[in-house]
Amino acid sequence: MTSNNPQTREWQALSSDHHLAPFSDFKQLKEKGPRIITHAKGVYLWDSEGHQILDGMAGLWCVAIGYGRDELADAASKQMRELPYYNLFFQTAHPPVLELAKAISEIAPAGMNHVFFTGSGSEGNDTMLRMVRHYWAIKGQPNKKVIISRKNGYHGSTVAGASLGGMTYMHEQGDLPIPGIVHIPQPYWFAEGGDMSPEEFGVWAANQLEEKILELGVDNVGAFIAEPIQGAGGVIVPPDSYWPRIKEILAKYDILFVADEVICGFGRTGEWFGSDFYGLKPDMMTIAKGLTSGYIPMGGLIVRDEVVAVLNEGGDFNHGFTYSGHPVAAAVALENIRILREEKIIERVRSETAPYLQKRLRELNDHPLVGEVRGVGLLGAIELVKDKATRARYEGKGVGMICRQFCFDNGLIMRAVGDTMIIAPPLVISKTEIDELVAKARKCLDLTLSVLQG
Ligand code: PXG
Numbered sequence: 001m002t003s004n005n006p007q008t009r010e011w012q013a014l015s016s017d018h019h020l021a022p023f024s025d026f027k028q029l030k031e032k033g034p035r036i037i038t039h040a041k042g043v044y045l046w047d048s049e050g051h052q053i054l055d056g057m058a059g060l061w062c063v064a065i066g067y068g069r070d071e072l073a074d075a076a077s078k079q080m081r082e083l084p085y086y087n088l089f090f091q092t093a094h095p096p097v098l099e100l101a102k103a104i105s106e107i108a109p110a111g112m113n114h115v116f117f118t119g120s121g122s123e124g125n126d127t128m129l130r131m132v133r134h135y136w137a138i139k140g141q142p143n144k145k146v147i148i149s150r151k152n153g154y155h156g157s158t159v160a161g162a163s164l165g166g167m168t169y170m171h172e173q174g175d176l177p178i179p180g181i182v183h184i185p186q187p188y189w190f191a192e193g194g195d196m197s198p199e200e201f202g203v204w205a206a207n208q209l210e211e212k213i214l215e216l217g218v219d220n221v222g223a224f225i226a227e228p229i230q231g232a233g234g235v236i237v238p239p240d241s242y243w244p245r246i247k248e249i250l251a252k253y254d255i256l257f258v259a260d261e262v263i264c265g266f267g268r269t270g271e272w273f274g275s276d277f278y279g280l281k282p283d284m285m286t287i288a289k290g291l292t293s294g295y296i297p298m299g300g301l302i303v304r305d306e307v308v309a310v311l312n313e314g315g316d317f318n319h320g321f322t323y324s325g326h327p328v329a330a331a332v333a334l335e336n337i338r339i340l341r342e343e344k345i346i347e348r349v350r351s352e353t354a355p356y357l358q359k360r361l362r363e364l365n366d367h368p369l370v371g372e373v374r375g376v377g378l379l380g381a382i383e384l385v386k387d388k389a390t391r392a393r394y395e396g397k398g399v400g401m402i403c404r405q406f407c408f409d410n411g412l413i414m415r416a417v418g419d420t421m422i423i424a425p426p427l428v429i430s431k432t433e434i435d436e437l438v439a440k441a442r443k444c445l446d447l448t449l450s451v452l453q454g
Contacts, residue, residue: 003033008048011036022157035408040067043426043433045413056407056414056423056437061231061263062294065339066428072295072332072339079331088117088325096330103337104287104302107272112285114308117300117325121262121288122156124299125225128258128284129160130319132222135256135307138314144222144255148212151183154232155225155260155286164225166233182216184208186230187238190372190383190391202239206246213253223256223283228274231263231424234417235381237374243278256283256307262299266290267340267427269377270350277376283307290427293336298329345427354378356431360438361423367445369399369452378429382421382441384448393419394452402451406444414441 003009012033015021021029036048043066045053058064065072079096086094097117105113116131118124129147136144149155151166162170163177166186171177187205189198196204213221226246230236250257259282264274267290271277275285284307288299303311311317323329340346354377361380362373371385384403386394393399400416407414407421415422425437 003049005048005050008036009033011048042066042068043429052411053408054412054425054433054437054440056412056425056441058424058426059294060289061268061424062289062292064266064268064290064293064427065336065343065345066293066426069293069295069339072293072335075331075335076296076328079328083327086327087322089320094325094327094330096327096334097325100325100330100334100337103334104300107337107341108285108302109273109275109281111305112282112302113305114303115300116303117298117330118288119297119321119323119326119329120156120299121260121286122158122161122299123321124262124286124288124301125155125164125260126158126160127301127319128223128225128286129164131284131301131303131307131311131317132256132258134314134317135310136222138310141219143220145180146216146221147181147258148209148216148221148224148255149181149183150186150226150230152186152188152233152236153183153225153227153230153260155227156262182212184212186233186236187242188230188234188236189239190374198239199241202241203245205238206242206249209246210249210252213249213255218253218255221253221255223258224250225258225260227260227262228264228278228280229269229376229379231379231422232417234420235375235379235422235424237376237379237381243280247280258282258284258286260286262286262288263379263424266337267346267349267377268379268424270346270354271377272346291336292329292333295336296329296332297323298326298333340427349378349427353427353429353431353434357425357429357434357437360434361441363438364442364445367442367449369445369449375423378425378427380423382445384419384421384445397452399448399452403444403448406447407440410440410444410447412437412440412444414444 016030038048045055101115104115149164153166155161155164163181166183185208189201193201259275261273265287269277283304285302292298369384371383384399386392400419404416
């Protein structure tokens with residue numbers, strides 16, 4: 001990034017000399033230099049060059065209540081002065097974690113009243129894997145170890161998280177997945193549906209779960225994990241036929257169902273959880289991100305009462321983290337949930353801003369580059385194609401990355417997953433800000449098209 005500000009160059013030099021950034025090509029970043037984000041308010045970020053940028057991704061899908069809420073800073077400061085740290089090992093606890101566990105059980109689906117806290121979503125899924133296997137061992141079925149997951153799902157970046165995820169480019173680095181995790185096809189009609197209708201394809205994709213259970217033998221399968229809507233995979237909203245068929249299959253076989261709610265949880269779909277949106281009945285739900293609006297790291301696993309009843313008979317669960325239920329993170333999460341509830345932010349998403357965003361986004365369907373616009377709640381995806389009818393891509397042109405760069409340069413953060421542009425703005429985005437987002441998106445689609453035509 002070229003800079004007018006000497007301080008930007010200083011920071012970029014620090015990055016080059018000392019920092020290794022996640023999910024980055026280290027050498028390329030060294031040469032290019034990162035964009036330095038210095039402050040933020042509401043749905044806007046500012047970089048060190050003074051550019052104001054509309055954050056269409058809520059950070060990394062997490063800043064639900066928007067940037068700059070003093071109440072969260074005050075909650076952290078108060079808790080740091082009172083009790084900055086204590087652990088939950090060795091039969092101790094502290095008020096913020098207990099109050100937070102209660103608040104979460106009030107908003108979680110019925111019958112899900114216990115929470116195991118972690119420092120991140122990845123740790124939540126590591127916890128899930130160990131808890132699922134522990135659960136079946138207690139029930140006298142220790143062979144029920146295999147976790148079925150989905151190709152192109154995202155469940156984190158720890159060894160278990162990346163193994164549960166279905167990202168092949170992650171598996172390739174580090175000899176993953178670890179044993180006992182298998183992947184079935186994803187319900188991504190636009191890319192993989194072929195000649196099937198979306199509804200036919202949804203049933204086909206769901207049936208892959210049953211086929212896999214039968215292939216492995218139900219006595220060897222511990223759980224199925226899935227995001228209600230795949231986020232990092234490209235905001236993949238399954239066809240309407242998918243979840244009802246999965247529910248039928250789950251009802252038929254004695255396996256646990258884990259909803260990874262790290263992105264869908266805390267209001268993204270206009271309901272508290274993606275499971276509420278689709279009427280799912282998970283045994284466990286992984287949470288993170290929106291739990292604290294990203295102001296401080298925290299994740300967890302919400303567990304159904306019947307599962308807890310079995311775990312209660314199993315002696316020690318030999319698992320936990322130094323920062324499980326960290327008091328400062330818990331105090332921030334509690335304040336975040338208070339704001340979500342008292343300001344009726346999720347109700348507003350459901351009744352007002354989600355329908356508006358979805359309507360405005362779909363206007364982009366008339367653009368020559370756009371093959372499909374889809375979305376639910378405040379999640380959206382725009383598929384970039386060469387041919388609308390056949391859904392053929394511009395192969396090898398990196399169209400998504402071209403569009404992403406135009407977005408950055410024109411004051412909008414919109415991510416690219418291959419040639420799929422995705423958005424997930426803060427839940428507090430207003431209609432006027434949605435208008436700005438859609439106008440900027442259209443402008444960047446035009447600029448991208450002109451590069452392809454030039
Ligand atoms: N599950 C889901 C569904 C996620 O989206 C995790 C688990 C892991 O959470 P932690 O807190 O360990 O990161 C995630 C995280 C991307 C991107 O490129 C998405 C995530 C993380 C990093 C990058 O969209 N999601």
